[in-house]
Amino acid sequence: MLRTKLCGFNLKNPLILASGIRGNSADLLIRAAREGAGAATSKSCSPLPREGHSNPTMVEEGGVMMNAIGLSNPGVDEEIGEIARAVKEAGVPIIASVFGKDEAEFAEAAKSISAAKPHMLELDISCPNVHREGMMFSSTPEDASRVVSAVRKAAGIPFSVKLSPQVADIGAVAKACVESGADCITAINTMGGMYVDAKARRAVLNNWFGGISGPALKPVSLKCVYSIRKAVGEKVPIIGTGGIATGTDAVEMLMAGATAVGIGSAGILRERAFEKIASEMETFMKENGYAKTSQLGLDGRA
Amino acid sequence: MPLPTRAKITASAKENDIVTTLQLEPEAALPSSPYPGQFFMLWLPGFDEKPYSAAGVSPISISVGARGPFSKRLAGLKKGDSLWLRGPYGKGFELKGKRILLIGGGYGFAPLRFLASEAKKKGISATAICGARSASLLMKPAACKTVFTTDDGSQGMKGNVLAAAEELFKKEKFDAVYTCGPERMMGSVARLAKENGADCRLLLERYMKCGIGVCGHCCCGEKLVCFDGPCFGPEILENPDFEKFRRDKCGKRVPL
Numbered sequence: 001m002l003r004t005k006l007c008g009f010n011l012k013n014p015l016i017l018a019s020g021i022r023g024n025s026a027d028l029l030i031r032a033a034r035e036g037a038g039a040a041t042s043k044s045c046s047p048l049p050r051e052g053h054s055n056p057t058m059v060e061e062g063g064v065m066m067n068a069i070g071l072s073n074p075g076v077d078e079e080i081g082e083i084a085r086a087v088k089e090a091g092v093p094i095i096a097s098v099f100g101k102d103e104a105e106f107a108e109a110a111k112s113i114s115a116a117k118p119h120m121l122e123l124d125i126s127c128p129n130v131h132r133e134g135m136m137f138s139s140t141p142e143d144a145s146r147v148v149s150a151v152r153k154a155a156g157i158p159f160s161v162k163l164s165p166q167v168a169d170i171g172a173v174a175k176a177c178v179e180s181g182a183d184c185i186t187a188i189n190t191m192g193g194m195y196v197d198a199k200a201r202r203a204v205l206n207n208w209f210g211g212i213s214g215p216a217l218k219p220v221s222l223k224c225v226y227s228i229r230k231a232v233g234e235k236v237p238i239i240g241t242g243g244i245a246t247g248t249d250a251v252e253m254l255m256a257g258a259t260a261v262g263i264g265s266a267g268i269l270r271e272r273a274f275e276k277i278a279s280e281m282e283t284f285m286k287e288n289g290y291a292k293t294s295q296l297g298l299d300g301r302a
Numbered sequence: 303m304p305l306p307t308r309a310k311i312t313a314s315a316k317e318n319d320i321v322t323t324l325q326l327e328p329e330a331a332l333p334s335s336p337y338p339g340q341f342f343m344l345w346l347p348g349f350d351e352k353p354y355s356a357a358g359v360s361p362i363s364i365s366v367g368a369r370g371p372f373s374k375r376l377a378g379l380k381k382g383d384s385l386w387l388r389g390p391y392g393k394g395f396e397l398k399g400k401r402i403l404l405i406g407g408g409y410g411f412a413p414l415r416f417l418a419s420e421a422k423k424k425g426i427s428a429t430a431i432c433g434a435r436s437a438s439l440l441m442k443p444a445a446c447k448t449v450f451t452t453d454d455g456s457q458g459m460k461g462n463v464l465a466a467a468e469e470l471f472k473k474e475k476f477d478a479v480y481t482c483g484p485e486r487m488m489g490s491v492a493r494l495a496k497e498n499g500a501d502c503r504l505l506l507e508r509y510m511k512c513g514i515g516v517c518g519h520c521c522c523g524e525k526l527v528c529f530d531g532p533c534f535g536p537e538i539l540e541n542p543d544f545e546k547f548r549r550d551k552c553g554k555r556v557p558l
Binding site: 020021022027028031058059061065073074197199201202204264268269 | 308512514553
């Protein structure tokens with residue numbers, strides 16, 4: 001019932017561990033697969049290792065989570081071994097996420113990690129908490145296009161591009177990515193935010209800014225996915241990510257236009273999250289007369 | 303979960319050459335009361351934020367081994383000073399059985415002392431072994447019979463906690479062993495417990511960032527120390543990283 005096709009790969013369900021959740025290690029990707037994920041995305045890696053930001057790197061308040069982990073990663077050379085083992089042992093498609101400080105680094109990271117034979121790549125062109133380092137390439141269709149074209153030349157496997165919600169027209173950015181050779185769009189990354197502790201007279205996160213995730217992000221991600229679907233047409237796969245915690249959330253995301261659903265901080269803190277979300281989706285579909293996920297579309301979608 | 307809460311230091315007591323135990327009073331209610339084995343993320347604004355085991359519940363207390371820049375600053379806080387905390391987080395010890403043995407190395411004894419007090423409330427008979435390199439590094443006793451060991455013999459039994467535990471196992475039977483301290487020590491304790499037919503729980507430590515199970519930085523094999531632990535049972539002996547590997551700040555797997 002939940003079987004999903006994504007960029008030529010068959011997923012037992014549309015639930016994909018989102019990038020940045022549960023780290024860079026093969027063990028954690030394998031665990032996500034064992035716990036029921038249809039595919040798993042690794043935390044983004046760059047050509048060189050990075051320590052990321054100092055703590056505090058995470059705050060939460062009600063449905064809002066905000067992080068500035070700062071793209072810590074062991075570097076692509078180290079990550080190759082982790083991804084290769086995950087590909088061998090996870091039994092589900094593995095999506096390797098990469099980033100760089102310019103299009104050359106993106107291409108280099110994409111080319112290097114391809115040696116581990118991941119099923120797909122994801123380009124993180126939209127991390128909101130490294131602004132000062134100028135790594136936001138999803139701000140304009142032109143910048144996004146430049147990175148995508150460079151990676152298209154360097155990588156011989158399908159790739160998705162992860163976009164930021166903080167743009168005037170996310171549909172235009174997505175369209176530019178597809179026209180430059182992207183196979184898939186992942187939307188959305190976290191949204192920039194800031195918490196201040198009045199008693200401390202300090203921004204709570206050591207980086208001052210962070211990326212908002214968690215349940216609070218869902219209305220933003222639904223709107224973005226809907227806009228992207230309208231812009232890129234019916235054929236381009238979209239991984240809808242942001243605030244998805246339950247089976248109903250996942251159904252809503254598919255209705256808004258997503259092909260598959262990323263599970264990140266909103267959902268992952270439930271014990272056996274993937275299994276539960278999948279079973280909630282099936283229950284909803286049975287109760288409401290749907291036989292397969294491709295039937296989930298919004299009534300009156302223009 | 304709420305944002306970090308400011309807490310005033312209500313008391314500070316030096317336990318030995320490097321350990322200071324702080325008592326705190328959070329200004330807002332915590333989401334739950336800490337139980338032994340759980341931890342807080344302690345924040346010194348403008349400086350850093352790190353995980354610390356709860357060392358007591360009323361008042362909330364934390365034992366700090368002053369080793370690095372953060373812990374030295376934390377240990378230097380005086381009555382009336384503030385820190386910020388979030389938590390309690392993680393899965394801690396569950397008390398089981400009628401007779402239990404607590405084995406702590408260095409300031410790893412702090413959460414076990416908290417556990418001894420909880421065991422006493424429930425009428426569980428506890429015996430504790432508290433070890434350190436020398437007398438000047440020993441922690442104060444728990445609310446139960448406490449055997450001290452020092453590597454140099456400057457106080458208590460000369461030798462390590464394991465030797466003391468072997469002696470105790472010859473004379474007594476324990477349903478469960480709880481341990482906290484250096485990882486290889488805990489591994490040896492877990493194997494000794496197994497040989498003696500006792501259940502075992504230990505507290506793992508890894509470099510943490512988010513503290514709530516999202517970022518994956520604190521992984522030990524496929525386990526997340528902040529979310530699945532920090533309390534683990536004897537199955538951790540089968541974990542490929544236990545006693546062998548940790549992740550550095552970049553997330554690279556490096557020898558422990």
